[in-house]
Amino acid sequence: MAHSTTLEPTPTIYADAPRTGTWDGGNEPFKASYGKLMMWFFLLSDAFTFGAFLTAYGMIRHKHGVFTGTADKFFFSTAHWPIPEKVFNAFPGLHGMDLPLAFVALMTMILIFSSVTMVLAVEAGHRMDKGDVQKWLLWTILFGAMFLSSQAWEWSHFIGGTEAGLRMADGSVMHGANLAVNQYGPPLFADLFFFITGFHGTHVFSGVCLLVWCFIATTNGTFEKRGHYEMVEKIGLYWHFVDLVWVFVFTFFYLV
Numbered sequence: 001m002a003h004s005t006t007l008e009p010t011p012t013i014y015a016d017a018p019r020t021g022t023w024d025g026g027n028e029p030f031k032a033s034y035g036k037l038m039m040w041f042f043l044l045s046d047a048f049t050f051g052a053f054l055t056a057y058g059m060i061r062h063k064h065g066v067f068t069g070t071a072d073k074f075f076f077s078t079a080h081w082p083i084p085e086k087v088f089n090a091f092p093g094l095h096g097m098d099l100p101l102a103f104v105a106l107m108t109m110i111l112i113f114s115s116v117t118m119v120l121a122v123e124a125g126h127r128m129d130k131g132d133v134q135k136w137l138l139w140t141i142l143f144g145a146m147f148l149s150s151q152a153w154e155w156s157h158f159i160g161g162t163e164a165g166l167r168m169a170d171g172s173v174m175h176g177a178n179l180a181v182n183q184y185g186p187p188l189f190a191d192l193f194f195f196i197t198g199f200h201g202t203h204v205f206s207g208v209c210l211l212v213w214c215f216i217a218t219t220n221g222t223f224e225k226r227g228h229y230e231m232v233e234k235i236g237l238y239w240h241f242v243d244l245v246w247v248f249v250f251t252f253f254y255l256v
Contacts, residue, residue: 039234043241046203050245053199054252057192064186082185084254090157104254107150108246114143115243122236125229130218133232137215140239144208151201158193193253200249203242210235 065080074086085100092103117139124132161176161183174183177190184190214235223229 033230035230035234036237039237043237046241047245050199050248053196054248057196057252058256060188060192064188076184078182078186080185082189087158087184088154088254092153101254103150103154104250107147107154108250110143110147110150111243111246114140114147115240117143118236118239122229122233125223125232128224128229130221130224133218133223133229134215137211137218137232141208141211141215144204144211144239148201148204148208151197151204155194155197158190196249196253200242200245203245207235207239207242210238 061081067074067080067083071083071085074083076082076086088104089098089100090103091097091099117136121133121136121140124136159176159178161174163175174181176183177193179187179191179194181187182190214232217223217231218229223231
Protein backbone atom coordinates (compact mmCIF):
# COMPACT_ATOMS: atom_id res chain seq x y z
CA MET A 1 0.00 0.00 0.00
CA ALA A 2 1.38 3.36 -0.97
CA HIS A 3 1.81 5.87 1.80
CA SER A 4 1.48 9.57 1.08
CA THR A 5 3.87 11.97 2.77
CA THR A 6 3.05 15.52 3.68
CA LEU A 7 5.84 18.01 3.30
CA GLU A 8 6.09 20.83 5.81
CA PRO A 9 5.98 24.24 4.17
CA THR A 10 9.35 25.99 3.97
CA PRO A 11 9.35 29.18 6.03
CA THR A 12 9.75 32.32 4.02
CA ILE A 13 12.71 34.52 4.97
CA TYR A 14 12.25 38.15 4.13
CA ALA A 15 15.33 40.25 3.47
CA ASP A 16 13.73 43.29 5.03
CA ALA A 17 12.75 41.57 8.29
CA PRO A 18 13.03 43.94 11.28
CA ARG A 19 16.13 43.63 13.45
CA THR A 20 15.51 42.58 17.01
CA GLY A 21 18.89 43.60 18.46
CA THR A 22 19.75 40.05 19.55
CA TRP A 23 22.03 37.55 17.88
CA ASP A 24 19.96 35.26 15.65
CA GLY A 25 22.35 34.64 12.79
CA GLY A 26 21.56 37.70 10.73
CA ASN A 27 21.59 40.63 13.11
CA GLU A 28 24.55 42.46 14.57
CA PRO A 29 25.29 41.35 18.16
CA PHE A 30 23.87 43.72 20.76
CA LYS A 31 23.68 46.49 18.15
CA ALA A 32 27.44 47.09 18.45
CA SER A 33 28.92 49.11 15.63
CA TYR A 34 31.92 47.88 13.69
CA GLY A 35 34.20 50.43 15.36
CA LYS A 36 33.21 49.49 18.90
CA LEU A 37 33.42 45.79 18.11
CA MET A 38 36.98 46.21 16.81
CA MET A 39 37.90 48.21 19.89
CA TRP A 40 36.65 45.36 22.10
CA PHE A 41 38.75 42.88 20.07
CA PHE A 42 41.83 45.08 20.53
CA LEU A 43 41.24 45.45 24.26
CA LEU A 44 40.81 41.69 24.61
CA SER A 45 44.16 41.05 22.93
CA ASP A 46 45.79 43.75 25.07
CA ALA A 47 44.33 42.14 28.20
CA PHE A 48 46.10 38.89 27.26
CA THR A 49 49.38 40.81 26.92
CA PHE A 50 49.09 42.44 30.33
CA GLY A 51 47.99 39.13 31.80
CA ALA A 52 51.11 37.44 30.44
CA PHE A 53 53.37 40.15 31.89
CA LEU A 54 51.77 39.96 35.34
CA THR A 55 51.89 36.16 35.27
CA ALA A 56 55.60 36.33 34.47
CA TYR A 57 56.07 38.74 37.37
CA GLY A 58 54.31 36.35 39.73
CA MET A 59 56.41 33.38 38.60
CA ILE A 60 59.69 35.29 38.86
CA ARG A 61 58.83 36.58 42.30
CA HIS A 62 57.84 33.11 43.48
CA LYS A 63 61.24 31.85 42.35
CA HIS A 64 63.11 34.33 44.56
CA GLY A 65 63.45 34.17 48.32
CA VAL A 66 61.47 36.40 50.67
CA PHE A 67 62.51 38.31 53.77
CA THR A 68 61.62 36.20 56.80
CA GLY A 69 62.06 38.74 59.58
CA THR A 70 59.74 41.44 60.85
CA ALA A 71 59.07 44.55 58.76
CA ASP A 72 61.03 46.85 61.13
CA LYS A 73 64.12 44.67 60.62
CA PHE A 74 63.90 44.68 56.83
CA PHE A 75 66.98 45.62 54.80
CA PHE A 76 67.63 45.76 51.07
CA SER A 77 69.53 42.79 49.67
CA THR A 78 69.82 40.94 46.38
CA ALA A 79 69.19 37.72 48.34
CA HIS A 80 65.47 38.38 48.84
CA TRP A 81 62.59 40.15 47.11
CA PRO A 82 62.00 43.64 48.50
CA ILE A 83 58.90 44.66 50.45
CA PRO A 84 57.05 47.26 48.30
CA GLU A 85 56.20 49.44 51.33
CA LYS A 86 59.93 49.88 51.95
CA VAL A 87 60.69 50.81 48.35
CA PHE A 88 57.79 53.11 47.45
CA ASN A 89 57.56 55.17 50.63
CA ALA A 90 58.58 58.64 49.42
CA PHE A 91 56.35 61.62 48.63
CA PRO A 92 57.22 64.79 46.66
CA GLY A 93 58.10 67.67 48.97
CA LEU A 94 58.19 65.47 52.08
CA HIS A 95 61.82 64.38 52.06
CA GLY A 96 62.79 61.89 54.74
CA MET A 97 59.25 60.97 55.76
CA ASP A 98 58.21 57.31 55.64
CA LEU A 99 54.85 57.23 53.82
CA PRO A 100 54.40 53.69 52.48
CA LEU A 101 52.55 53.63 49.13
CA ALA A 102 51.01 57.07 49.77
CA PHE A 103 52.17 58.50 46.45
CA VAL A 104 51.10 55.39 44.53
CA ALA A 105 47.67 55.64 46.18
CA LEU A 106 47.45 59.25 44.99
CA MET A 107 48.29 58.16 41.44
CA THR A 108 45.53 55.55 41.64
CA MET A 109 43.01 58.14 42.78
CA ILE A 110 43.97 60.39 39.87
CA LEU A 111 43.18 57.59 37.42
CA ILE A 112 39.88 56.85 39.16
CA PHE A 113 38.87 60.51 38.84
CA SER A 114 39.82 60.42 35.15
CA SER A 115 37.47 57.47 34.63
CA VAL A 116 34.63 59.48 36.19
CA THR A 117 35.23 62.47 33.93
CA MET A 118 35.47 60.14 30.92
CA VAL A 119 32.07 58.66 31.77
CA LEU A 120 30.63 62.16 31.98
CA ALA A 121 32.13 63.02 28.58
CA VAL A 122 30.52 59.94 26.99
CA GLU A 123 27.19 60.76 28.64
CA ALA A 124 27.37 64.32 27.31
CA GLY A 125 28.05 62.91 23.85
CA HIS A 126 24.85 60.87 24.06
CA ARG A 127 23.01 64.13 24.78
CA MET A 128 24.84 65.83 21.87
CA ASP A 129 26.07 68.48 24.32
CA LYS A 130 29.24 69.79 22.71
CA GLY A 131 30.14 72.12 25.59
CA ASP A 132 29.97 69.39 28.22
CA VAL A 133 31.94 66.98 26.05
CA GLN A 134 34.71 69.56 25.74
CA LYS A 135 34.70 70.26 29.47
CA TRP A 136 34.89 66.65 30.62
CA LEU A 137 37.44 65.69 27.96
CA LEU A 138 39.64 68.53 29.14
CA TRP A 139 39.41 67.30 32.74
CA THR A 140 40.28 63.76 31.62
CA ILE A 141 43.31 65.05 29.71
CA LEU A 142 44.40 66.98 32.80
CA PHE A 143 44.13 63.92 35.05
CA GLY A 144 45.99 61.80 32.49
CA ALA A 145 48.82 64.35 32.31
CA MET A 146 48.95 64.45 36.13
CA PHE A 147 49.31 60.66 36.26
CA LEU A 148 52.14 60.69 33.71
CA SER A 149 53.93 63.46 35.62
CA SER A 150 53.55 61.48 38.84
CA GLN A 151 54.91 58.36 37.19
CA ALA A 152 57.89 60.34 35.88
CA TRP A 153 58.68 61.50 39.44
CA GLU A 154 58.32 57.96 40.77
CA TRP A 155 60.71 56.66 38.11
CA SER A 156 63.28 59.38 38.84
CA HIS A 157 63.15 58.63 42.57
CA PHE A 158 63.41 54.88 41.94
CA ILE A 159 66.43 55.44 39.68
CA GLY A 160 68.06 57.88 42.11
CA GLY A 161 67.66 55.61 45.12
CA THR A 162 68.01 56.31 48.81
CA GLU A 163 70.84 58.08 50.59
CA ALA A 164 71.99 54.93 52.35
CA GLY A 165 72.17 52.86 49.20
CA LEU A 166 73.25 49.24 49.06
CA ARG A 167 76.82 48.16 49.83
CA MET A 168 78.14 45.80 47.18
CA ALA A 169 80.58 42.89 47.62
CA ASP A 170 83.54 45.01 46.45
CA GLY A 171 82.84 47.66 49.09
CA SER A 172 81.21 50.18 46.75
CA VAL A 173 77.77 51.62 47.48
CA MET A 174 74.99 51.29 44.92
CA HIS A 175 72.30 53.97 44.78
CA GLY A 176 69.02 53.45 42.95
CA ALA A 177 68.24 50.98 40.22
CA ASN A 178 68.80 50.37 36.54
CA LEU A 179 68.55 47.40 34.20
CA ALA A 180 71.86 45.94 35.42
CA VAL A 181 71.97 46.50 39.19
CA ASN A 182 69.33 47.28 41.78
CA GLN A 183 69.74 48.83 45.23
CA TYR A 184 66.38 47.47 46.38
CA GLY A 185 66.90 43.78 45.67
CA PRO A 186 67.33 41.36 42.75
CA PRO A 187 67.95 43.08 39.39
CA LEU A 188 64.82 41.44 37.97
CA PHE A 189 62.71 43.50 40.39
CA ALA A 190 63.90 46.70 38.71
CA ASP A 191 63.60 45.17 35.23
CA LEU A 192 59.98 44.19 35.82
CA PHE A 193 59.18 47.56 37.41
CA PHE A 194 60.48 49.51 34.42
CA PHE A 195 58.92 47.16 31.89
CA ILE A 196 55.43 46.70 33.37
CA THR A 197 54.84 50.23 34.66
CA GLY A 198 56.48 51.63 31.52
CA PHE A 199 54.23 49.54 29.28
CA HIS A 200 51.19 50.80 31.17
CA GLY A 201 52.50 54.37 31.06
CA THR A 202 52.84 54.08 27.29
CA HIS A 203 49.17 53.16 27.15
CA VAL A 204 48.27 56.18 29.27
CA PHE A 205 50.35 58.45 27.03
CA SER A 206 48.64 57.03 23.93
CA GLY A 207 45.27 57.58 25.59
CA VAL A 208 46.10 61.21 26.38
CA CYS A 209 47.11 61.76 22.75
CA LEU A 210 43.79 60.28 21.58
CA LEU A 211 41.90 62.46 24.05
CA VAL A 212 43.68 65.59 22.81
CA TRP A 213 42.76 64.72 19.23
CA CYS A 214 39.19 64.01 20.32
CA PHE A 215 38.99 67.37 22.11
CA ILE A 216 40.21 69.19 18.98
CA ALA A 217 37.73 67.30 16.79
CA THR A 218 34.92 68.16 19.21
CA THR A 219 35.91 71.82 19.20
CA ASN A 220 35.93 71.84 15.39
CA GLY A 221 32.43 70.33 15.32
CA THR A 222 33.52 67.13 13.56
CA PHE A 223 31.24 64.86 15.60
CA GLU A 224 28.27 67.19 15.35
CA LYS A 225 28.55 67.00 11.57
CA ARG A 226 28.55 63.19 11.82
CA GLY A 227 25.47 63.33 14.02
CA HIS A 228 26.97 61.27 16.87
CA TYR A 229 29.85 61.16 19.36
CA GLU A 230 30.65 57.47 19.00
CA MET A 231 34.38 58.20 18.73
CA VAL A 232 34.30 59.63 22.27
CA GLU A 233 32.72 56.39 23.45
CA LYS A 234 35.34 54.25 21.71
CA ILE A 235 38.21 56.23 23.20
CA GLY A 236 36.39 55.99 26.53
CA LEU A 237 36.46 52.20 26.29
CA TYR A 238 40.23 52.33 25.81
CA TRP A 239 40.66 54.76 28.70
CA HIS A 240 38.59 52.65 31.10
CA PHE A 241 40.65 49.60 30.10
CA VAL A 242 43.88 51.44 30.92
CA ASP A 243 42.46 52.43 34.30
CA LEU A 244 41.32 48.88 35.02
CA VAL A 245 44.71 47.43 34.13
CA TRP A 246 46.35 49.80 36.60
CA VAL A 247 44.28 48.21 39.38
CA PHE A 248 45.93 44.85 38.59
CA VAL A 249 49.39 46.39 38.23
CA PHE A 250 48.92 48.19 41.54
CA THR A 251 47.77 44.99 43.24
CA PHE A 252 50.50 42.73 41.86
CA PHE A 253 53.44 45.11 42.11
CA TYR A 254 52.70 47.28 45.13
CA LEU A 255 50.43 45.23 47.40
CA VAL A 256 51.29 41.54 46.97
